[in-house]
Amino acid sequence: MCGRFTLMATWEEVVAYMSLLEVEPFPPRYNIAPTQPILLVMADEPREPGSNLPDRKAVLVRWGLIPAWAKDPKSLPLLINARSETAAERNTFKAAMRHRRALVPASGFFEWKKVGNRKQPFFLRPKGGGLVAFAGLMETYLDPNGSEIDTGAILTTNASPDIADIHDRMPVVVKPEDFSRWLDCRSNEPKDVADILQPPEQGMFEAIAISDLVNKVANTGPEILRPAALQDSPAKPTKPDTKPTEGAQLSLL
Template identity: 50%
Template sequence: MCGRFVLAASPEQVRDHFSHVEREEFPPRYNIAPTQPIATVRLFEGARHFVLVRWGLVPGWVKDPASFSLLANARGETAADKPSFRTAMRHRRCLVPASGYYEWRAGPDGRKQPYFVRPRAGGLVALAGLWEEWCDPDGGVIDTGALMTVPANAALSHIHDRMPLVIAPEHFDLWLDVKSARPQEIRALIRPAPDDLFEAFPVSRRVNGARDDDPGLLEPERAEEVEPPEAPAKRRKAGQGEGGDGGGQLDLF
């Protein structure tokens, strides 16, 4: 699952990494949330283009977006078969520039600690995305999008059981090629990122509020360790050991 991410690179750095033709100017964002605009790169007439879309995909067949569930994520394993995503999966794939993303880990007491996950070597990554056009009755057009997710790799599975799908630079052309790429070639790209790609560290719970959007959100913090009701000695006697993460389902907030 991916419900918040960061794009702190300059427009020049994004353009150099993704080779899109526009010279767009945009501010750094440190807490991008669903329903907000997100940057995408898509292929049109043989060139890569930079396009802003609203995060939360709305399929073209939806009559009333206000009554439709917010689709911020699409599971990579099933997107090609789901009515909400299969058309976009075939015809409207895109890349989403990111400096990193946030994920939440559940503690023993059920509270969730946010972590910032970023490329170990710095720089940008390309998250796999889908986009759609929705036309209102008056003829207006809204571009919307979703991020694709896959099972977490071994390095990050202790935080959450899902992670965004990352497309390596050598596969940009293949992912964006909705005319010639074969389905089996696209399926081969839907896999967890290499274990050594990312590093993760706990950050402030201020990230829980989408109104907070500043560089301080990326400052490392010590994760809060909250003891369960029983004393440590009793917990060890019960065979649970030390340093466990609770073993429960992990999700946002």
């Protein structure tokens, strides 16, 4: 699964990597948690013939998809992930898989591995750093009082063999050459992009053991990425904080 991730790139780097026209400037985010706003990239309206402007747009959504048909979102589990193998058939995700596929720019993600009597957090990032794009889904929910809530989830797949000992699942990574095909919901049905939903090649990610600071959502600075071996003294083991952070405004600031 993917329950926490980072976006440390500058907005200019995101614009360049995702071929966007523009993105509102935002600071680095080191500990993005469920129900917080996340940046999604989606297909925009087609440009005029001959235009060289990007046909992708950036939107902010709540991380935790709410199906359009939901009557009481509080009765549903927090849908931050969708299994790529079944998303096209599940009633919860199939409409988004057909009509609202997205990309989630990220600098890496976190997983926890049981080591002895504690869970050791790891930061999994592209080898050498840089940006990746996770496969995502977007859904707009109309609540009973008439307000619209844009929501999203990250698609997951089997972990690549070199990191499977940390966790058996990981986000689907979409290669830049597949961005347009994945986002094109007009021409491509889910079956046409199923080949994209595969584990990344072995060696694409490196796993770095980090401190327990990442376990608390309130810790949002770069110190959470400090390698565990560089800690002055081991912190008392704590469980990852998975409490929703409802009420967060849709702002990356």
